[in-house]
Amino acid sequence: MTDSVYNTDNILCNFPACLRKNIEELCLNSQIGLSTVNLNDISILSNRYNNEEIVLNSYHFIIKIPYAGKRLKWEIIFDPEDFCFAPDFDFNDDQFLNNPDFETIANNIPSLTKWNLKDPTALSTVLNEFLTLYKQIQIEKLLQENIYSRYGKEYEALITEDNGIAPENIEVSIDNNTLHFLMSLKVDCSSLPEYIQPIESDHGTWYNPGKDYAHLKISILKLDGTRSNIALQLSPRLEQILGNSKNLALPDYKRDMVLSEYVSLVMKMIDNRIGMVADHFRMKKVYIANLAAACNQSMIEYDTETYNKAVFLYSVNDYNCLVTITIGSKFPQEKPLVQLSSVFCQEGKQCNENLDKYPYSPALRPDENIDKLLKYLEEAVSVFKNHRH
Missing domain, CATH: 3.10.110 (Ubiquitin Conjugating Enzyme)
Structure with a gap:
């Protein structure tokens, strides 16, 4: 189990068991307006129950609802005797549903009148309907005043x-x-x-x-x-x-x-x-694909996610060394970094050398640049074979 899954399960345990599916759906699978709510946006308020079963009896919550770049603090209050009843809401806003009538709620928040606790989307659906009405009132004010x-x-x-x-x-x-x-x-x-x-x-x-x-x-x-x-x-x-x-x-x-x-x-x-x-990513992918094709018998590994790196074995007269190609953020204007690494050194340790002067031109096709590099490696690896410390 990953840390994130563990932490999610840990936080969900703070809520009454009958609400956990709704809370999980709201925070992990739903979108409220243009944004999302996460578990840390929900806080449990203290209530009249003050015993060891307080977690099971918690019924009063504040949810920070993201809207237009700010957070609306909406309170949700369930009936502590039976969570199957639709919750009450306190929007902490005198301008929004301060004293709504039944018709306003029925027309704009139909899911509240059809509340079904067993439906894991019940809470997120109701919140979206309230937010849609809130948005409608804000736009009416913008257009009318x-x-x-x-x-x-x-x-x-x-x-x-x-x-x-x-x-x-x-x-x-x-x-x-x-x-x-x-x-x-x-x-x-x-x-x-x-x-x-x-x-x-x-x-x-x-x-x-x-x-x-x-x-x-x-x-x-x-x-x-x-x-x-x-x-x-x-x-x-x-x-x-x-x-x-x-x-x-x-x-x-x-x-x-x-x-x-x-x-x-x-x-x-x-x-x-x-x-x-996207162009940079595509050109890296083409370069690495051409390199893999040219060195298919000696390729050891290459990055198939970001296409930033490839490693292959190069042999000259029974001497083998590793060649690591690393593509930077300025490719293809800037040529890739080429490093030689000894498989075996007389000193008994691995040695590395960067090749800075190999031929490369951003005007050439990837296969042409790779062909020039491979030809250059024959002499470069021969020199590297006889390197001294």
Whole structure:
């Protein structure tokens, strides 16, 4: 069992047994709005039960719901006598469902009236319905109040333009005359390498965790456009490949710029960066494939995940040495690193030598560069054979 699985099971044990499937589904398999909830976003509040069975009787929770780049603290209160009854909610917001009538709930939150504790998706479904209603109220405020008229028009233009953002992919929040827009951008990651991260604890590899996403958050701090904050939230694979989102040079959001114009600039920047990374990955793959074909009888190993490295055996007059090819981030403009390693040395230890002067040109095809390298190795390995300490 991995540490992450162990920790998940450990945290789930803090919740009543009848709720664990719903909590697990909410945190591990569901999406709330554009984002996800994790187990650390849920806290159990103290209640009237104060005995050794407190874990089994916990019925009052706070969930931090991600929305438009912030966290809404929603309280969920179950009937401690019977969790099969639908829970009550306290949204800690005077502007949202402060005193709702039955018709409002029935029309907008139908899953609450059909609550079924045995359905593991019951909690995540209800939360999504409440969040949809919350979003609807925020957008109505944006479109109806004159003070926000500029950005209301820009929002409507953004969701109707051919290259705009679908309404379901935008979250809008209004907080003390500050506007927050969180947008899920269209990104095509099909040409990118997988997210790969070695796991030291079990010597394994952790591959792409979840779906890829690029979320752009625009916060309008002053309605005249003179102050704003921009942030880009990337999925683990995109952040690993494109670089830390905090270090990406985002375009300036100028005072007279409309939302759709800025979104287009950011999308173009991401697409260009993805294209560069995809080309680099493809060229590494082609180079390693050509090398493996040319050295198929002597190839010892090569990286089939990132295509950064290959090792093969090279022989000259019964002398064998290892050749390690390492491809850097500036390939093909920068030639790969080539290192010779002795299989046996008269000194009784392994020796290494980097070859810096082998022929290489980024203008040539990979097979042509590899052919020149292999011819160069014959003399280089002969010299390496007779090296002295």
